[in-house]
Amino acid sequence: MNAPLLSINNVSKKFGAVVALENVSLHVGAGEFFALLGPSGCGKTTLMRCIAGFESPDAGAIALNGADLSGVPPFRRPVNMMFQSYALFPHLDVFENIAFGLRRQGEAKDAIDARVDELLAMTQLSNHGRRRIDELSGGQKQRVALARALAPRPKMLLLDEPLGALDRKLREETQFQLKEIQRLTQTSFVIVTHDQDEALALADRIAVMRAGRVEQVAGPMEIYDRPATRFVAGFVGETNFIEGRVERNAARGPGAALVSELGRIPCEPGDLPEGAQATLSVRPERIGVAREGDGIAGFVENFVFRGETTLLRVRVAENVVLRAAAGHGERYAIGDSVRLSFPPGAGTLLKDGPSA
Amino acid sequence: MSARRRLSLGQRLVIAAPYLWIAAFFLAPMLLVAKISVSQSVLARPPYRPIFQFSDSLAELWAKALDFTLDSYRALVSDTLYLESYLSSLTIAAVATLITLIVAFPFALAMARAPERLRPILIGLAVAPFWTSFLIRVYAWIALLKDEGLINNALMAVGLISAPLQMYATPGAVVVGIVYSYLPFMLLPIYAALERQDESLREAAADLGASPAQVFLRVTLPLSRESVIAGSLLVFIPAVGEFVIPDLLGGSETLMIGRTLWNDFFSNHDWPAASAAAIALVALLMVPLLLWERARLKEEGGR
Numbered sequence: 001m002n003a004p005l006l007s008i009n010n011v012s013k014k015f016g017a018v019v020a021l022e023n024v025s026l027h028v029g030a031g032e033f034f035a036l037l038g039p040s041g042c043g044k045t046t047l048m049r050c051i052a053g054f055e056s057p058d059a060g061a062i063a064l065n066g067a068d069l070s071g072v073p074p075f076r077r078p079v080n081m082m083f084q085s086y087a088l089f090p091h092l093d094v095f096e097n098i099a100f101g102l103r104r105q106g107e108a109k110d111a112i113d114a115r116v117d118e119l120l121a122m123t124q125l126s127n128h129g130r131r132r133i134d135e136l137s138g139g140q141k142q143r144v145a146l147a148r149a150l151a152p153r154p155k156m157l158l159l160d161e162p163l164g165a166l167d168r169k170l171r172e173e174t175q176f177q178l179k180e181i182q183r184l185t186q187t188s189f190v191i192v193t194h195d196q197d198e199a200l201a202l203a204d205r206i207a208v209m210r211a212g213r214v215e216q217v218a219g220p221m222e223i224y225d226r227p228a229t230r231f232v233a234g235f236v237g238e239t240n241f242i243e244g245r246v247e248r249n250a251a252r253g254p255g256a257a258l259v260s261e262l263g264r265i266p267c268e269p270g271d272l273p274e275g276a277q278a279t280l281s282v283r284p285e286r287i288g289v290a291r292e293g294d295g296i297a298g299f300v301e302n303f304v305f306r307g308e309t310t311l312l313r314v315r316v317a318e319n320v321v322l323r324a325a326a327g328h329g330e331r332y333a334i335g336d337s338v339r340l341s342f343p344p345g346a347g348t349l350l351k352d353g354p355s356a
Numbered sequence: 357m358s359a360r361r362r363l364s365l366g367q368r369l370v371i372a373a374p375y376l377w378i379a380a381f382f383l384a385p386m387l388l389v390a391k392i393s394v395s396q397s398v399l400a401r402p403p404y405r406p407i408f409q410f411s412d413s414l415a416e417l418w419a420k421a422l423d424f425t426l427d428s429y430r431a432l433v434s435d436t437l438y439l440e441s442y443l444s445s446l447t448i449a450a451v452a453t454l455i456t457l458i459v460a461f462p463f464a465l466a467m468a469r470a471p472e473r474l475r476p477i478l479i480g481l482a483v484a485p486f487w488t489s490f491l492i493r494v495y496a497w498i499a500l501l502k503d504e505g506l507i508n509n510a511l512m513a514v515g516l517i518s519a520p521l522q523m524y525a526t527p528g529a530v531v532v533g534i535v536y537s538y539l540p541f542m543l544l545p546i547y548a549a550l551e552r553q554d555e556s557l558r559e560a561a562a563d564l565g566a567s568p569a570q571v572f573l574r575v576t577l578p579l580s581r582e583s584v585i586a587g588s589l590l591v592f593i594p595a596v597g598e599f600v601i602p603d604l605l606g607g608s609e610t611l612m613i614g615r616t617l618w619n620d621f622f623s624n625h626d627w628p629a630a631s632a633a634a635i636a637l638v639a640l641l642m643v644p645l646l647l648w649e650r651a652r653l654k655e656e657g658g659r
Contacts, residue, residue: 087559088560091579100574101565
């Protein structure tokens with residue numbers, strides 16, 4: 001990445017005694033689709049409001065294109081925001097909502113008309129320019145909000161839970177539209193979401209936040225396959241946690257392994273020292289399921305049919321239940337004996353132990 | 357609208373109650389006044405004719421009905437006193453309404469933007485004057501405005517003026533009295549509308565490049581339009597017919613229809629003339645109100 005478009009350096013923010021952001025540093029490149037992902041209260045919305053200028057950080061700095069934004073009021077920032085509630089102006093029609101930012105910039109009437117028409121077409125609202133806001137469906141409102149925020153050609157678009165108010169089917173469709181529009185406009189998108197699927201589906205890179213801190217910044221695949229902390233592993237996708245002790249040398253078997261109450265599970269130890277307490281995070285679909293053979297023995301306690309896979313809850317010890325995904329077409333019944341195996345590299349070893 | 361449903365007796369009664377109330381306490385007295393307005397003034401008790409009685413025969417009723425006359429209405433038009441009173445009332449009420457709006461809007465804005473826990477206290481303060489008698493509050497203004505009143509004394513004491521300003525007994529005093537007395541009726545609807553406004557709309561406007569002044573003119577103000585109209589009507593309509601304030605603060609020079617009416621009724625004992633003036637006033641105020649309401653319904657129907 002070249003010089004980043006947006007630089008957030010050591011930003012902290014408190015509301016009374018509540019710490020909303022603690023020493024957050026992030027960089028977003030030009031044209032990047034970036035996601036701030038985390039549970040509610042993790043500070044992601046506060047961070048977005050700091051970028052838009054509605055909140056000012058207690059400490060640290062936010063810079064856009066190298067220019068410090070401190071003290072710059074929202075209406076002078078070349079950053080636009082799409083609000084979670086959409087915040088469409090009810091006294092203006094669709095056209096005037098989209099034209100609002102352009103009119104504030106004092107553009108010529110012809111230029112405004114052309115730009116609004118272009119955005120109406122891009123968001124498939126061409127026949128709705130003169131509609132009142134309360135005549136629109138939820139999906140149409142969402143698109144007007146997007147068009148309105150894009151109209152003044154911001155350097156960066158902030159999207160606060162943009163798909164949160166849509167139903168499931170519409171959400172998936174809109175994800176593709178959003179990605180397409182981002183690609184067409186070459187604008188940096190920063191999306192705030194608590195929905196991991198949304199972040200994984202949309203973003204080039206994801207920052208996972210928790211309690212005002214950034215836990216990990218990485219691409220979707222890395223976040224999913226190589227979570228940096230136990231929190232990230234648990235928050236993004238489904239996983240199994242197996243606690244144990246690191247065994248680096250091959251004295252008792254091939255390669256490094258985690259020694260747990262389930263036995264030796266081979267894995268990459270990274271820089272963890274011999275004998276360290278660690279937690280292995282293994283995604284259900286990475287666990288091999290078979291009726292017999294090598295592996296940890298257990299029995300199916302329950303299962304959920306998911307379409308392409310069937311998620312099994314397998315009891316492998318008196319107080320240990322692992323979740324494993326069986327492929328399509330494999331049928332299991334409650335009480336069936338199974339063997340669970342861990343192929344090399346199936347899991348990620350995390351050092352932060354059993355806390356969280 | 358959905359198809360008509362059959363209503364239960366209870367539902368009909370609930371719907372009928374307000375109509376019955378209006379019929380008994382507004383429409384019926386109104387009809388009596390209308391009847392008196394077409395009667396003839398006589399020196400008697402009551403001072404008008406005809407007087408209908410239950411014992412009247414049909415022929416007598418018809419004969420009495422022929423006594424009805426539009427003389428009082430003709431007098432309204434021909435006697436310039438009425439026209440001047442109406443015009444002066446409308447002018448004073450309009451000026452007072454405008455000033456009330458200008459005073460109330462910033463107040464309402466400050467209240468709506470105040471911290472949430474302070475708002476009930478501020479509303480309480482805004483309506484606190486209602487806890488004392490309206491009459492006493494208007495009298496208090498005499499003490500402030502008269503030649504040797506508080507304001508004149510204070511201004512003379514600091515040497516800004518050498519002789520008292522004539523404030524008491526002027527149309528200006530009436531305007532001040534109306535603004536003061538009716539302020540809460542403007543303040544509360546506007547406050548309610550501003551308080552309800554979604555803050556994210558103002559943020560969105562600012563985000564799209566609107567300066568604070570533009571946010572106010574393009575978002576806050578247009579979204580409170582209905583409440584401004586409602587508050588203005590709540591002030592303007594009673595102000596046009598106001599009697600107490602012009603009587604106490606206006607002096608003999610200030611003409612307002614309420615006082616003219618009172619004089620006709622109690623001093624001149626010309627009940628038909630006073631009634632005609634009252635009916636004309638109602639018509640004067642109702643017609644624009646109904647037109648506005650119809651336009652509003654039409655606009656809403658278009659949604």
